[in-house]
Amino acid sequence: MEKIKPWLFKVAYHTFIDVLRKDKHLIQVKDSEVLNHLLDQNQAKSAEDEYVIKDQLNNWYIAVNQLTVSKRNALLLRDYYQLSYQEIADILNLSLSKVKVSIYRGRKEIEKKWLDDYS
Template identity: 50%
Template sequence: MGKGEDLENIYHLYFNDLYRYVYSLGKQKHLTEDIVQETFYRAHIYLDSYSGEKIKPWLFKVAYHTFIDWMRKEKRMSYYDTNKLESHMEKEVQNKSAEYEFLVKQEIDDWFEALETLKVTKRNAVLLRDYFHFSYDEIADVMGISQTKTKVTIYRGRQELKKLRLKRDGEELGKRDGL
């Protein structure tokens, strides 16, 4: 199998996950498209130097570094768009009620909305662990930090998300009770 064929298979296998990941970092459709395109371009260039580790974490690492390069180039931190990610998880809907589906989608949207408030490093670590189910070693490799720092970053990110959820739930309860 040639280099082009390998990259084509990689593209078909991981494009959707990579697109969702990059979109979750930047929240801009045009930015996501550019970074995903640049990621596969860089993957094509460096495919010969690929050392045989798992391809998905390697590809996410390339995407993360491409995103960081873009951030440095732009020298700004307000790169969010108010658009929400349309669909975060594909689920079978045959046995699910419409109400259940709505609640699940709302919960996912709320989680991603809260995730947007975290700093990029915490958001990236929590996203890779809780959404894409990367191991701590894989996340440390993608982010270029130690495994210990990875665990601390994920813990702190989750704590911030928990505080946001408690605050939001308290505000909703107060509105319902007329406070």
């Protein structure tokens, strides 16, 4: 079962790229499941807590969207889908070291953006 997971992600990823190439449009998706998952994890107790979490999530989405495609894909597969580095390498047809570097640099870029915006 575990060996099927990277293959399925790879097929889905390449299908997504094909659709983007055909449409030639930039599609931005707001994933409400991510928000609900985050809210459930943090057990938001008040409207203020919920607002802060939504704001942080929105800012994270903005920062991730500013990354290059390879960094964005690697970061999302690692942090949201919690795939291993090797699974990500298999899905994206990249070397293991390239995946690690992309994720590291993507996280650093997001951290720098947050520090610049909130300092």
